[in-house]
Amino acid sequence: MxxxxxxxxxxxxxxxxxxxxxxxxxxxxxxxxxxxxxxxxxxxxxxxxxxxxTPPAGAPPFPGALWLQVRDVYATEADLSGRGVPILRPARQEPWGLHELHVADPDGLTLIFVQIPADHPLRRDTRTAS
Structure with a gap:
């Protein structure tokens, strides 16, 4: 496929x-x-x-979240707050190293804005040199 x-x-x-x-x-x-x-x-x-x-009758709400990577989650938080977007959880660094901010859309879908620090494993090249 x-x-x-x-x-x-x-x-x-x-x-x-x-x-x-x-x-x-x-x-x-x-x-x-x-x-x-x-x-x-x-x-x-x-x-x-x-x-x-419309969603099927009795369908549960969206079971997950939208994960949206941004360059600067703290600037994103300030921008969204200024636009009147309610913040569910302020930006902070998580134990797994990512900086995350949580907001919800009008239907309650969680949007997770994520900043990946330069030293985080998601930024490392995991390919081996040959």
């Missing part, structure tokens, strides 16, 4: 409220719009808000 592209598809309870959150409060750029939906750039990924269709 060859995957050519991917995105996360969200069907918010209130499309306009989520459109305002992702577009204005988070400041994500629009990749494209179509009747009933908007796709935002999110680094190397895309976040699509679908104003059409």
């Amino acid at each position: 060859e995957i050519l592209a991917s995105r996360i598809l969200l069907r918010p309870a209130d499309y306009q409220r989520s459109l305002q959150f992702y577009g204005e409060q988070l400041g994500l750029a629009i990749a494209r719009e179509y009747p009933g939906g908007t796709v935002f750039h999110a680094g190397q990924s895309l976040i699509e808000l679908a104003g059409h269709g």
Whole structure:
């Protein structure tokens, strides 16, 4: 199998409220719009808000979180606070070395903004020299 592209598809309870959150409060750029939906750039990924269709009746909320890497999580926290985004958990360094900030979208989906320090294993080249 060859995957050519991917995105996360969200069907918010209130499309306009989520459109305002992702577009204005988070400041994500629009990749494209179509009747009933908007796709935002999110680094190397895309976040699509679908104003059409609904989650299946009785479906549990999104079980995970969106992990969004940023250059400076503390500057991101200040920016989001200034835009009125409620902070669930302030930015801090975790025991595993990453700096994380937690916010929630209008439907309660957790967005984890992550800064990876220069000395963290995620930044190391694990390939062996040959």
